[in-house]
Amino acid sequence: MIKLLKIEWLKVKAYRTFWILSGLFLIAVPLLMWAFESIIRTSPKPVAAFLNSMSFPKVWDNTAWLASWVTPVMGILLVIFLTNENNFRTIRQNIIDGWSRDQYITAKYGVLVSAALFMTLVISITALVFGLRSGDSEVSDGSIFIWYTFVQSLTYLSLAFFLGVYMKRAGIAIAIYVMYVYIGEFAISMLLEYKVAFHSGTYLPLESTDRLIGGESKILRDIIQRGGSGPSRTTYIIIAFVWIFLFNGAAWYKMKKADL
């Protein structure tokens, strides 16, 4: 696995797009958090005290929640990375040069998990720094959110992985990804919630982890409070993993069986 990842690293280490998009994510997460902190600090004291957004455990939740707005940047990077292999026909060349299809797929899964770990690391360090700045609670409180963050990153990336494998063209795949992540799923989940059954939107791939890490958006759902409290966190995680396996399983099937 390490050997395969080293080769994947060779493919990106001097690729400008890789550094720009990773850099964007790296900067955007603390920047968003800084902006959020500024809003909280300048809001009326009772509101700030009620929200208690910047202290542990809530700072874990809020950082991960805000970061999910820029998580698609890493998804886009993954789409580009995968569609490049199709467009340059280097997927063919890698196999021709001596990789088995399983090795190729394993290498790509390695990239997927590495990216999710990188995102988790960036978000966790940001949460840690901002939580410590507020300085009035125990660091370990709510650190389970590091795990939730990893699950969320993996879900967003798995959707990108699926699109990157099935769509030949980067432009179309990115457009579908961005539209779905920012608009599509929100619209579908709201229709499900208010036309079918409250909480049924939970079963959508990204919505499950969006609700796992609700951040301050939870307040809104708590106010509406229809159909009682939602599913448990364990349920959200199970739903997320079902989607992760579906997306990656479908991608595996395509790469294993298709003519390249």
Next chain:
Amino acid sequence: MENKQILSLHQVSKHYGPIQALKSVSFSVPEGSVFGVLGPNGSGKTTLLGIIMDVLKANAGTYSWFGQPPHADQRKRIGTLLETPNFYHYYSAVRNLEITSAIKGRGGDDIERVLRLTELWERKDSKFSTFSLGMKQRLAIANALLGRPDVLLLDEPTNGLDPAGIAEIRELIRNLGKEGTTVIMASHLLDEVEKVCTHVAILKRGTLMAAGHVDEVLANEDMIELGSANLEQLENLLNSMPGLKSLRRHNGSIQVIFENGQTAEQLNRSCFEQGVTLSYLAVKRKSLEARFIELTN
């Protein structure tokens, strides 16, 4: 030297929807041969090579490399150029070859040699996307030569090259063949195959028309040209001989093809014994082109 088979195909078939690209193709490539896979455009050459490199899946049939069932590690011993040069556009020649070396499990110590051999050393740090068509093709050949593979598999290797480049690549293939490298080469250029190959397989719309040593594929079809003071008498005599496949008059002589492998010496003796003295006798090996047109039309 030629008793070992490097590659064997058994009843390989492939279809794309309703289009049958390969129909039960079977043949073997002996070790040390320069093996040409010849066929017009769309005859299934690239499909065939794609299947034996595991980038395309056959619908039926099997193949083996080095006498073993197919396995990814075997491909590390095969230098391949399939259809188009496939490289990371944003990377230089050297970086691209580093990736290939890593996949093949070798160090990068052979990169300079292959880039010099294909005259790309001066442009080693240029991005692949800035290369001309010919340079891209050269890089693909350099990639195939990396690590001195036991087998070279080249699909239309002279595509996009200028005449000097074509001659160089032919020379390179011939030399590698002499050094013992087995070369499998697909081409629609008869001239190319005829000049460098020891063996040939001819494909037509997915069907194997002939396969074997170039001499075998062509030998039993040698044409003999004869002349005599009395052409009428000669023609009558030839027409009465068993095994005659075709006869035609051509510029004051007669051209014949026998199915039974009749040699010029036997023919000369028979004519003399029948009282016809030959004034001219020549064996004309049928060109690959004539054979190819005959087989594929």
